[in-house]
Amino acid sequence: MPTYQGPVDDLQFVLHDVLNIADESIPGYDELDRDFTAAILGEAAKISSEVIAPLNTVGDQQGVTFENGVVRTPEGFREAFDQLREGGWTGLDCDPEYGGQGMPYILSVATGEMFSAANQAFMMYPGLTHGAYSAIHAHGSDAQKQKWLPKMVTCEWTGTMNLTEPHCGTDLGLMRTKAEPQEDGSYKISGQKIFISAGDHDMSENVVHLVLAKITGGPEGIKGVSLFIVPKIMVDDEGALGERNAVSVGKVEEKMGIHGNATCVMNYDGATGYLLGEAHKGMRAMFTMMNEARLGVGMQGLSQAVAAYQNAVIYAKDRLQGRDVTGVKNPDGPADPIIVHPDVRRMLMDQKAFIEGARAFGLWGGLLIDKARKSEDGEAEGLISLLTPVLKGFLTDEGYQATVQAQQVYGGHGYIEEWGMSQFTRDARITQIYEGANGVQALDLVGRKLAADGGKPAMALFQMIKDFCKEAAAQDEEIAKEFVEPLKTASKQLQEAAMYFMSSMKTPNNALAGSYDFMHMFGHVCLGFVWTKMALVAKAKIASGEGDTAFYQTKLTTGRYYMARRMPACAMHLQRITSGAETVMALDAEDF
Amino acid sequence: MPTYQGPVDDLQFVLHDVLNIADESIPGYDELDRDFTAAILGEAAKISSEVIAPLNTVGDQQGVTFENGVVRTPEGFREAFDQLREGGWTGLDCDPEYGGQGMPYILSVATGEMFSAANQAFMMYPGLTHGAYSAIHAHGSDAQKQKWLPKMVTCEWTGTMNLTEPHCGTDLGLMRTKAEPQEDGSYKISGQKIFISAGDHDMSENVVHLVLAKITGGPEGIKGVSLFIVPKIMVDDEGALGERNAVSVGKVEEKMGIHGNATCVMNYDGATGYLLGEAHKGMRAMFTMMNEARLGVGMQGLSQAVAAYQNAVIYAKDRLQGRDVTGVKNPDGPADPIIVHPDVRRMLMDQKAFIEGARAFGLWGGLLIDKARKSEDGEAEGLISLLTPVLKGFLTDEGYQATVQAQQVYGGHGYIEEWGMSQFTRDARITQIYEGANGVQALDLVGRKLAADGGKPAMALFQMIKDFCKEAAAQDEEIAKEFVEPLKTASKQLQEAAMYFMSSMKTPNNALAGSYDFMHMFGHVCLGFVWTKMALVAKAKIASGEGDTAFYQTKLTTGRYYMARRMPACAMHLQRITSGAETVMALDAEDF
Incomplete structure (x- = not known):
């Protein structure tokens, strides 16, 4: 059976040696000194390897069962979830006003890497809850926040996100789920949602579904979509659990993987729901x-x-x-x-x-x-x-x-x-x-983000990398040759690709047909950038004799591998991109 | 549920328009005119889509069961196997002396693509049998061939190949399975083999295992390995089935895929085996x-x-x-x-x-x-x-x-x-x-095949591509630009990589660390080569107005895509290769 050890030293290296988080003037970061994060990361690593990782194979082999309307998680999941709750891990970066620990988000990223590595399917239960928490925290009324958040921070109640329907995923404008306004201000939600991760299970008292639906009589398409809170079990004003809401699991999907997570078809049959945020602004709420x-x-x-x-x-x-x-x-x-x-x-x-x-x-x-x-x-x-x-x-x-x-x-x-x-x-x-899906990410990158705000963020990034290259090259000859040169080359190639897209604005398919390669080039440039940063730090540490020289030497060597052997992919991507859309689009649909 | 249609037109295009098989003076090829292969391929396509493909999901979902020592295949497998046998498909390219159809091997490749596409797990039962058939055909005595082959050609008896043991796969010199010579000239085989595809099942009367083992007292390592025929059920001189041999299934593995095929642990407990070919020359027999x-x-x-x-x-x-x-x-x-x-x-x-x-x-x-x-x-x-x-x-x-x-x-x-x-x-x-494993293929390519026979085959291939490029470029300007140029570039890059390996013979790790990229470059060059050939043919057909112009136009367009968008990978592979072994090998094992 596989094992897992949390990479605490590597995380500490990035947080402190590379990102210097303790020096950042971000609220809450003043606490993040090396000892403090070491304690948090060490504890998360321990739970990951000792409690969560041993359930990874179990979850895969047993999967979830669905009998008589009840979804059961694999053996041991409930106990492990309790340990996670008891340690306060489910609310690590949540608002203290609702019982959270109030830690910076970066700590959730660091601990989350370990938790997910130990057991991705398991961690999706608190993960989805966190997503739903954030949505309510950002868009809920005070009353809604008071009612739902404290139990979600502790994961006594878990959450879900309901977007996809059988006929629509990427294109949510096609949505059919309806929300009928009621006299008391609530809505009756009717429709079917699919691919609902952690849709139901036996590890929490309640499940708080966030559901996208169209209010009857509202605008057509994506502009008529609103977001609703739909609990599995009704909650009264004192927070006590009442009757079952009209929401049920239609099916638990058999999937290629993440067997330990319950991917549900959810049926809403006039279920009571509460509008979250503004009517018809559901997509905007999701986007935050x-x-x-x-x-x-x-x-x-x-x-x-x-x-x-x-x-x-x-x-x-x-x-x-x-x-x-x-x-x-x-x-x-x-x-x-x-x-x-x-x-x-x-x-x-x-x-x-x-x-x-x-x-x-x-x-x-x-x-x-x-x-x-x-x-x-x-x-x-x-x-x-x-x-x-x-x-x-x-x-x-x-x-x-x-x-x-x-x-x-x-x-x-x-x-x-x-x-x-x-x-x-x-x-x-x-x-x-x-x-x-990753193709949609590429589309988002090229079709929206690259030109967002007049292209300022993209240009600022390119400039930042350029300035950094200059500075880094001046500091160390070896770094200049082994790191900065390939980074500079790749960064120029990336900009060349962006220029190619802009110069062929009249043929938008050129950008779209090159978007996936662009996303990968961009990734390599970002990794080349952080590797060059890490190499500089490592060299400085080695020179100063500070810390574990072997550790820094390994970083340097590993970075040299990335620069020598992975960065050359950028030239290939550029060549693919600049070959244009013509060969991509030339065939008629029936010729495939 | 997925469907499958045999690509008969595409196969015919390659066989006749591109490879011109009917013009080849290879024994048996004179029969292979367009109508003949169309009939064979058409029939194979029909069986593939109608009989075999519908069992693909069934096989995946049901898998094989192993109870009380009996291995059972998924529902419908047996009936489909009977249809394959009855159609003579299992012996398509087998020797007519033993009941085969005597067709050229190329037809097996063409039909095999369709059969495997329809159901890979299922086709491994006849596939492994064919491998065992070939080994006995090439190395068996007349008596052995008479005894075993006829029933294997029809797949009344299926075959297996037993190489791997728990502690050795690639490095078969570590093999422990023993063969003890008996007075009657047979051997007693003892040991455990793993990953035995089609190791046992309920679709044939007998299973003929080909087993690699070391004759006691023979040379150490790979030079002491011999090949044996070990039947599941003993066969007497008249070909009648007798008692069970001392070979049994220890376990059927749970795998990521090919669930319909029984991947067995085979235990040999003093099982009777018959030497196939020469003693201690088992590896050579396998290599043929x-x-x-x-x-x-x-x-x-x-x-x-x-x-x-x-x-x-x-x-x-x-x-x-x-x-x-x-x-x-x-x-x-x-x-x-x-x-x-x-x-x-x-x-x-x-x-x-x-x-x-x-x-x-x-x-x-x-x-x-x-x-x-x-x-x-x-x-x-x-x-x-x-x-x-x-x-x-x-x-x-x-x-x-x-x-x-x-x-x-x-x-x-x-x-x-x-x-x-x-x-x-x-x-x-x-x-x-x-x-x-593909890494071993890359090693075989770079460590053995590239330099085989003084490098003659490699040089002949490079020369052939060069000559072809010249010829093709002269024929058509568009082809020269869109196909020949990228092919020439890639072919030169491939040769440059080969030269790099040769020039750093003193650092063999340079070649080994670049072998995988070299294999991929080589693949792109080969596909670029056949695509250029196909493009030439397609253009000529379009010009002549012969046949289905839309079909040829689609070929041309698809080829242009490959040349424009896939061939650029070669430059990346070359850059990875010529970065050498240093960054690959620099870390100590404990630094990983």
């Missing part, structure tokens, strides 16, 4: 949580890569097969461990270099969200909005590939469920699909 | 079937891509979501079919361009095997040996990616097992692992 939710999914992609990678390393050191061509490494054994073989190393280095870069990128994203939210920093808001589709699309695509590579290290054993490597790929696969 | 077996797995990878692609196309035309940015395409519907969206097209074109190139590459491989085998053409033998690891590694890697992309077209529905898209990815995944 989007950066956070999408970064969260990006971190899930990374997290599966981390868990898979850790096990691949253990296997590669343990499995004896063949001999090192440059000289026997294990003369007392019948063969050398496969980690001696260059192609096994290639796979591990591809994973490792991605993972550590992605972690820094993800935590930077968390920092920007805190800046935007807590310091009301408009520049940070613009930047994180630009980076969000990249964080979601690139980290999940690459995260998935990393799990496939980790599985490949195991050879035939990787294909046998008993070894657990298949689960990482099957679970990671969903991250490329939900919360906006 | 290797080109065929590996091409077969490459075609499996392709086949899953084809099946997944066909369904993605259906879905993309059917699913209404969003509007074409260049103008509404389905004004009477609530939205346009998603095939209008450039990023959906990109996914479909990536798949289509790969699939059609890979099909031509695979059939070319089949032609070379026929040439090598039936015409005893040494050059063809050298070339197919060189191409085999590319056919296996590249087609399965890219085939797998194509299934993932096809799944992505479905959005959330792709993740739900009911839709069947997950199965294609889960089934395709094994093709990257078995019959030599």
Whole structure:
């Protein structure tokens, strides 16, 4: 069975050595010194490896059951959930006014990586609750917040997000679920929602569904969509639970992975719902949580890569097969461990270099969200909005590939469920699909974010990277050659691609047909950027003799791998992009 | 539930328009005119779509059961297997002396693509039998051939290949299974074999296991390995079935995919076995079937891509979501079919361009095997040996990616097992692992095949492509620009990589660390080569007004996509390769 160890040292390195979070003047960050975060991360790592990770295979194998209208989670899930609740983890970054710990969001990103790596399907129960919490916190009336949030912060009540219907996912304007206004100000909700993660289960007293629906008589299409709070069990004004609401589970889906999470078809048959925020502004309400939710999914992609990678390393050191061509490494054994073989190393280095870069990128994203939210920093808001589709699309695509590579290290054993490597790929696969399929992320990036605010955030980022390159190159010759040069090249290629899109505005398909490659180029540039930052820090630490030199040396080497072996992908993406839309669009639909 | 249609027109195009098989002077090829192959392929397509494909989901969902020592296949498998037998499909290219149809191998490749696309797990039962048939046919005594082959040609008895043991897969020198010589010339086989596909089941009277084992007292390591015939049920000299042999199923593995195939742990407890070929020459005997077996797995990878692609196309035309940015395409519907969206097209074109190139590459491989085998053409033998690891590694890697992309077209529905898209990815995944994991293919290519026979086959291939480029460029200006140029560039890059390996012979890790990228470059060059050939043919047909112009136009367009959008990967691979082994090997094992 796979194991998992929380990468506390790596997280600490990024938080303190690279992002210097304690120096940030963001409200709440003054607390975040090295010892404090070490304590939090250490505790989260412990729960992850000891409590949550052991249930990962269990969840995959048992799945959830659905009998007589009741959804049951796998063995042990309830107890683990209780431990999570009792430790206050479900409300780590929630508002203290409703019982939360009030910690900065970046800490949730850091601990969340570990929790998700330990058990993605399990962590989706509190994860979805957090999403619903945020929506109510941002858009609810005081009375609504008082009524729903305290129990959601503790996960005594969990939450869900209901968007998709059988005939509409990306295009929510086609929505059919209706909301009929009632005399008491509530609504009767009727319709069917599908793919509802954590839709129902046996781990909480109540489930608070957030449901998108159209108020009868409202505008057509996406402009007529409103957001509603629809509890599974009615709650009176004193907060006591009453009768069942007219919402039920129609089915629990059989999925490729995340078997431990109940993906439900939810039927609303005139269920009582309460308008959240303004009527017909439901999509806007959903969008306010989007950066956070999408970064969260990006971190899930990374997290599966981390868990898979850790096990691949253990296997590669343990499995004896063949001999090192440059000289026997294990003369007392019948063969050398496969980690001696260059192609096994290639796979591990591809994973490792991605993972550590992605972690820094993800935590930077968390920092920007805190800046935007807590310091009301408009520049940070613009930047994180630009980076969000990249964080979601690139980290999940690459995260998935990393799990496939980790599985490949195991050879035939990787294909046998008993070894657990298949689960990482099957679970990671969903991250490329939900919360906006990655093609939709690419569209968001190129069709919306690149030109947002007159292109200011994009230009500011390019300028920032340019300035940083100059500064970094001046500091260290080796860094200049091994890191800054490939970063500069890639960044120029990225801008060239953006210019290509702008210059062919009359052929919007050129941009759309190149959007996916652009998203990946953008991801590589961001990882090249954070790797160069990390390399500078590592070199400075080595020079000063401060801390664990071997640790910093490994960072430097891993970064050099990324720059030498992953950044060249940018030139390929640029070539694909500038080949234009013509070959992509030339065929008639019937020619496929 | 997914459907499948055999691509008979595409196969005919490659066989006749591109490879001109009827003009080849290979024994047996004189029969292969257009009508004849159309009849065979048409019939195979019919069985594939009507009989075998409907069992694909059934097999995935039911899997095989193992109770009281008996392995049972999913519902309907037995009846379908009977139909395959009755149609003579199991012996299509087998020796008529033993009841086979005596057809050229290339026809097995063509029909095999369809059969595997319809149901990979199911087709592995006759597939493994064919492998065992070939081994006995090549290395058996006359008596052995008379005894075993007729029933294997008809699949009344099926076959298996037993190589892997728990502690050894790639490194078979570590093998522990023993063969104790008996006075009657037979051997007692003892040991455990794992990952035995089609190891046991309820669809045949007997199972003929081919087992690698070490004769006691023989040489150490790989040089002491011999090959044995070990029947499940003993067969007397008259061919009558007798008692059970001392071989039993220890376990049926739970796998990520190919659930319909029984992947068994086989226990040999002093089972009676018969030496096949020479003692201690077991590996050599296995190697004679290797080109065929590996091409077969490459075609499996392709086949899953084809099946997944066909369904993605259906879905993309059917699913209404969003509007074409260049103008509404389905004004009477609530939205346009998603095939209008450039990023959906990109996914479909990536798949289509790969699939059609890979099909031509695979059939070319089949032609070379026929040439090598039936015409005893040494050059063809050298070339197919060189191409085999590319056919296996590249087609399965890219085939797998194509299934993932096809799944992505479905959005959330792709993740739900009911839709069947997950199965294609889960089934395709094994093709990257078995019959030599793809990293081992890359090692074979760079470490053995590239330099084989003084590098003659490789140099001959490069020269052939160069000559072809010259010729093709002279024929047509458009082809020169759109096809020959990228092919020439990629071919030069491939040679540059090969030169880099040779120039750093003192650092063998440079070649090994670049082997995987080299295999992929090689694959792109081969697909670029066959695409250029196909484009030339298509243009000539269009010019002559012969045949279905729309069909040829689509070929041309699809080829242009491959050249413009896939060939640029070569430059990236070259850059990765020439960055050398240093960053790959720099870390100590404990730094991972």
